[in-house]
Amino acid sequence: MTAEAAPNPTPDIAAQLKALQTDLHTLVDEVQRVIVGQDVVIRGVVTCLLAGGHGLLEGVPGLGKTLLIRTVAEAVSMSFNRIQFTPDMMPADILGTSVLLEGEDGAVGRQLKYQPGPIFANIVLADEINRATPKTQSALLEAMAEHQVTAGGQTRKLPEPFFVLATQNPLEQEGTYPLPEAQLDRFLFKIMVDFPNEEELISILDRTTGSKSQSVKPVMTGARLIELQQLIRAMPITPSMTRYVVRVLRATHPTDKNATEGIKRYVRFGGSPRGAQAVLLAARVRAALEGRQSPSVEDVKHVVPQALRHRVLLNFEGEAEGVSVDSVLEEVLAKVKPD
Amino acid sequence: MSKRPELRPIYGLLARVQSRERLSDAINLVLAIGLPAGLVLAALAVVSTRLFMTPVELIWLALAPTPIMLMWTLVRPRSIRAAARKVDAHYRLDDRLGNAIEFAEQPDKVPADDPRTRAMAEMAIADGAKVVHGLVAKPVVPLRPPAPRMLDLLALMLVGAAVLLPQREPDPLATPDADAGPGGELISEPAKHGVDMTRAEPLRDELNKLKTSPEEQIARIANEMLDVLADLVRGLLDRAAALQQLELLDLELRDIEQTIGEEFEEDPWMMSEAMRELGEDLREQDAMREVSEALAETDAEQVEKEMEAAFDAASESEEAQKQLDEALAEFERSMAQTAKENTGTDKAVEQAERELERQKENPAEDAEEQERELQRKQEKLDELKRQSEAEKKAREKMEKLEQLARESKSSSGSQNQAGEQKRKDAQQKLSKGTGEATKSSRKMQQANDVRDAMDQAKSFVQRSGQNSDSENRRKQQQERFAKAAKGEKGKNGKPATMLVEGEVGEGEGEGEGEGEGEGEGEGEGQKPGNGSQPGNGAGPGIGEGSVDSQGEESSKDVDKTNERVDADQGKGRTRAEVIETASQEGFATESYKRVYKDYESFAQSAMDSDELPAGQRRRVKRYFQMIQPQG
Numbered sequence: 001m002t003a004e005a006a007p008n009p010t011p012d013i014a015a016q017l018k019a020l021q022t023d024l025h026t027l028v029d030e031v032q033r034v035i036v037g038q039d040v041v042i043r044g045v046v047t048c049l050l051a052g053g054h055g056l057l058e059g060v061p062g063l064g065k066t067l068l069i070r071t072v073a074e075a076v077s078m079s080f081n082r083i084q085f086t087p088d089m090m091p092a093d094i095l096g097t098s099v100l101l102e103g104e105d106g107a108v109g110r111q112l113k114y115q116p117g118p119i120f121a122n123i124v125l126a127d128e129i130n131r132a133t134p135k136t137q138s139a140l141l142e143a144m145a146e147h148q149v150t151a152g153g154q155t156r157k158l159p160e161p162f163f164v165l166a167t168q169n170p171l172e173q174e175g176t177y178p179l180p181e182a183q184l185d186r187f188l189f190k191i192m193v194d195f196p197n198e199e200e201l202i203s204i205l206d207r208t209t210g211s212k213s214q215s216v217k218p219v220m221t222g223a224r225l226i227e228l229q230q231l232i233r234a235m236p237i238t239p240s241m242t243r244y245v246v247r248v249l250r251a252t253h254p255t256d257k258n259a260t261e262g263i264k265r266y267v268r269f270g271g272s273p274r275g276a277q278a279v280l281l282a283a284r285v286r287a288a289l290e291g292r293q294s295p296s297v298e299d300v301k302h303v304v305p306q307a308l309r310h311r312v313l314l315n316f317e318g319e320a321e322g323v324s325v326d327s328v329l330e331e332v333l334a335k336v337k338p339d
Numbered sequence: 340m341s342k343r344p345e346l347r348p349i350y351g352l353l354a355r356v357q358s359r360e361r362l363s364d365a366i367n368l369v370l371a372i373g374l375p376a377g378l379v380l381a382a383l384a385v386v387s388t389r390l391f392m393t394p395v396e397l398i399w400l401a402l403a404p405t406p407i408m409l410m411w412t413l414v415r416p417r418s419i420r421a422a423a424r425k426v427d428a429h430y431r432l433d434d435r436l437g438n439a440i441e442f443a444e445q446p447d448k449v450p451a452d453d454p455r456t457r458a459m460a461e462m463a464i465a466d467g468a469k470v471v472h473g474l475v476a477k478p479v480v481p482l483r484p485p486a487p488r489m490l491d492l493l494a495l496m497l498v499g500a501a502v503l504l505p506q507r508e509p510d511p512l513a514t515p516d517a518d519a520g521p522g523g524e525l526i527s528e529p530a531k532h533g534v535d536m537t538r539a540e541p542l543r544d545e546l547n548k549l550k551t552s553p554e555e556q557i558a559r560i561a562n563e564m565l566d567v568l569a570d571l572v573r574g575l576l577d578r579a580a581a582l583q584q585l586e587l588l589d590l591e592l593r594d595i596e597q598t599i600g601e602e603f604e605e606d607p608w609m610m611s612e613a614m615r616e617l618g619e620d621l622r623e624q625d626a627m628r629e630v631s632e633a634l635a636e637t638d639a640e641q642v643e644k645e646m647e648a649a650f651d652a653a654s655e656s657e658e659a660q661k662q663l664d665e666a667l668a669e670f671e672r673s674m675a676q677t678a679k680e681n682t683g684t685d686k687a688v689e690q691a692e693r694e695l696e697r698q699k700e701n702p703a704e705d706a707e708e709q710e711r712e713l714q715r716k717q718e719k720l721d722e723l724k725r726q727s728e729a730e731k732k733a734r735e736k737m738e739k740l741e742q743l744a745r746e747s748k749s750s751s752g753s754q755n756q757a758g759e760q761k762r763k764d765a766q767q768k769l770s771k772g773t774g775e776a777t778k779s780s781r782k783m784q785q786a787n788d789v790r791d792a793m794d795q796a797k798s799f800v801q802r803s804g805q806n807s808d809s810e811n812r813r814k815q816q817q818e819r820f821a822k823a824a825k826g827e828k829g830k831n832g833k834p835a836t837m838l839v840e841g842e843v844g845e846g847e848g849e850g851e852g853e854g855e856g857e858g859e860g861e862g863e864g865q866k867p868g869n870g871s872q873p874g875n876g877a878g879p880g881i882g883e884g885s886v887d888s889q890g891e892e893s894s895k896d897v898d899k900t901n902e903r904v905d906a907d908q909g910k911g912r913t914r915a916e917v918i919e920t921a922s923q924e925g926f927a928t929e930s931y932k933r934v935y936k937d938y939e940s941f942a943q944s945a946m947d948s949d950e951l952p953a954g955q956r957r958r959v960k961r962y963f964q965m966i967q968p969q970g
Contacts (some may be wrong), residue, residue: 013455017459080785160445165649234453234456235456235459236442236450236463237450238434238438238442238448241434290433292435292463293462293463293466294438295435298433300436338424339418
């Protein structure tokens with residue numbers, strides 16, 4: 001690689017990377033004006049936005065999942081729809097439906113007109129997604145994978161950028177339906193929302209029980225977000241890093257030679273290729289947030305739990321013994337070494 | 340690999356890191372593996388030197404692990420990428436150095452579709468070159484010796500224990516005979532070369548006795564056998580060499596035995612037995628008590644001398660003459676009785692003749708087989724005839740001695756001078772004849788003793804090299820033998836068996852049997868025979884009769900349906916149980932030769948370890964000679 005091959009774009013790229021880092025920090029700071037703590041969750045959601053993937057937030061009710069997503073949507077100044085999933089919700093309630101309308105302005109006859117559903121927005125908050133039946137959940141599959149919906153025999157593109165940020169309650173909660181594996185695989189990250197610590201809780205009470213309410217101002221547009229996504233995807237990855245990610249992913253399969261004892265014993269299926277894509281993209285975002293040009297092993301290790309925890313399926317023994325996927329993935333990361 | 344100038348500091352740093360890694364590995368391997376391994380080897384070397392007198396130089400083996408460890412650290416391949424990762428991790432550089440050299444070394448792996456990607460890779464290389472300044476290898480790879488472990492302490496204690504082990508005394512037999520005990524005694528030494536000489540004590544005593552024999556050849560053989568055993572214990576000979584020398588001596592001994600057999604027309608075994616019986620019979624006779632003792636010791640010269648003394652003493656008083664006459668009468672009776680004893684050889688000759696005739700009448704299908712059988716049976720017959728002839732001569736000799744004893748009595752002839760002279764001549768001949776008979780008896784007996792000693796020596800040398808497993812197995816088998824002999828229960832409540840368990844193997848067996856339908860004969864032979872002569876005990880035979888026992892098939896119409904019939908339960912084991920046990924214990928899979936060898940080996944072991952009278956020892960030997968497998 002020489003200077004002739006690339007006509008000295010370095011100063012421009014350096015500036016772009018710097019701007020990216022600044023924009024991201026600004027976005028995070030803006031969200032944190034409303035959301036107290038939850039740094040990991042916020043960074044996870046931002047990573048989803050930059051990587052162009054969907055995010056699934058899991059936590060018990062009342063931890064601010066919905067607020068966080070709404071705040072992020074407000075901060076990026078994009079169209080936002082919230083869908084509250086309930087057991088009686090139908091796919092048409094999400095995708096939209098054709099309705100019969102009288103002719104307008106004196107026109108004769110009636111015609112069917114498609115009424116877009118709430119899925120038509122840049123950011124869709126699928127609140128308590130696991131409260132809907134699997135049939136309704138499946139309505140999101142095409143939208144999430146291909147950014148389009150098919151209804152009434154017509155396929156319609158969704159606005160870009162398009163994100164589904166879903167929240168769900170732990171499966172132990174009553175009245176929940178587990179998400180199908182195919183749908184889970186379409187989420188870039190599964191982010192666990194933990195209960196805030198004492199300091200954070202005090203700060204939350206101060207902010208939410210006073211007379212002054214916090215508001216968020218838009219700090220980023222959709223177009224800028226797309227630019228940043230493209231820049232992130234242009235970040236180079238070393239061959240050894242790609243090999244490392246592949247080895248980690250393969251090691252989550254019980255039949256792989258690098259599989260740990262925990263994987264062999266408790267795992268039914270390992271991560272899909274989408275998992276490896278998610279890891280590499282997320283690692284790039286993390287490197288960009290740190291102001292680096294290329295991700296490191298630490299970046300990969302950092303994002304692996306969020307990117308793979310919903311893609312690794314435990315077997316009956318693992319479920320019965322209450323094994324956490326994160327602990328199994330920790331074993332894998334401890335065993336698999338980079339070149 | 341193109342090393343770009345701006346990356347040279349990175350490569351320089353990584354080279355220094357790799358050097359320190361080698362050094363660190365060397366320290367760790369030598370201290371963590373080489374040291375305990377060396378200590379263990381040192382302990383083994385010390386133990387070996389103390390107990391087995393191995394050369395002291397063996398201790399240098401303790402140093403062997405160190406060069407091996409050092410060699411491994413030198414040749415072990417190391418990756419420059421791994422070194423870079425280590426530096427990045429230590430200085431928290433987020434793989435900046437590693438990514439820089441990787442992008443620089445593999446530019447073709449950077450996607451070219453987006454110029455920004457290349458630009459960012461270049462930035463990463465420049466970034467790596469920038470951050471390397473000021474980095475040093477020393478803190479990345481600290482040279483710290485590993486902390487002591489329990490294993491190291493144990494290895495050290497092992498060496499301490501080995502050093503405290505007392506040095507074994509040098510082998511007295513390793514020095515010339517001056518260090519040996521009286522008569523060149525072999526001092527038992529259990530440890531060295533695995534040879535336990537305590538078990539050879541009875542053998543050594545016997546050989547020392549035979550060494551002083553007036554029979555020069557026998558004395559020489561005994562002496563040389565003692566030398567072989569001594570050399571074995573000293574380590575001058577190994578087992579194989581000792582066995583080889585014993586085999587050579589065995590060949591010489593066979594020649595001696597043959598010479599003795601040819602030297603006497605009379606059967607030496609019969610004469611020997613007659614002299615032994617005579618000694619026993621004369622023990623109660625005052626006039627010939629000394630003669631009896633000399634006969635017991637097979638001292639021919641002394642026998643002759645004592646008999647002459649007895650004849651001289653008899654002329655001094657009537658009482659003495661009377662006692663002499665009584666002793667001569669006993670002499671006469673003893674000779675007559677021994678001469679009349681039936682050895683069974685004649686019956687064996689008759690049986691051999693019958694077998695030969697039957698073989699001629701019922702020839703084998705194969706002509707060669709027939710010829711071989713005829714030859715074998717003819718040889719057996721000839722041998723028995725020779726034996727019979729020798730026994731006949733021995734009887735004649737005994738009858739002659741009987742006659743001389745009769746003529747030697749005072750009451751045997753007239754009191755005139757001629758009669759007196761005749762009596763004295765007879766007495767003189769009797770003394771001489773008895774002496775000669777004793778001499779032949781002694782020769783044969785001592786040759787037999789040397790033969791016994793030879794067998795014992797071979798057995799001892801062979802068993803001295805067997806490992807402990809084999810010894811244990813033999814002991815277990817002996818215990819089982821003892822249990823079976825006492826009628827105790829064996830394993831799992833099953834009856835103990837005297838059968839020797841063997842490995843079940845594949846193979847073909849070929850056998851032949853013969854016998855007489857009449858099955859008559861007596862089985863006890865009283866007379867010992869030497870190794871070259873066949874036994875003379877004719878046993879009852881089981882064999883094929885000339886008549887087809889099944890006969891022709893009946894033409895009568897009968898119900899051929901099989902019916903299961905339960906056998907009555909009675910005392911003792913049924914035939915089925917015997918067969919079942921035999922099949923489980925392996926009896927049916929053992930060839931007679933092998934079983935014989937085992938049994939003979941046990942008998943030999945017993946004779947080696949127990950004090951056994953010479954007569955009984957001969958009897959056992961004789962028994963095994965009689966039942967030894969042919970061919």
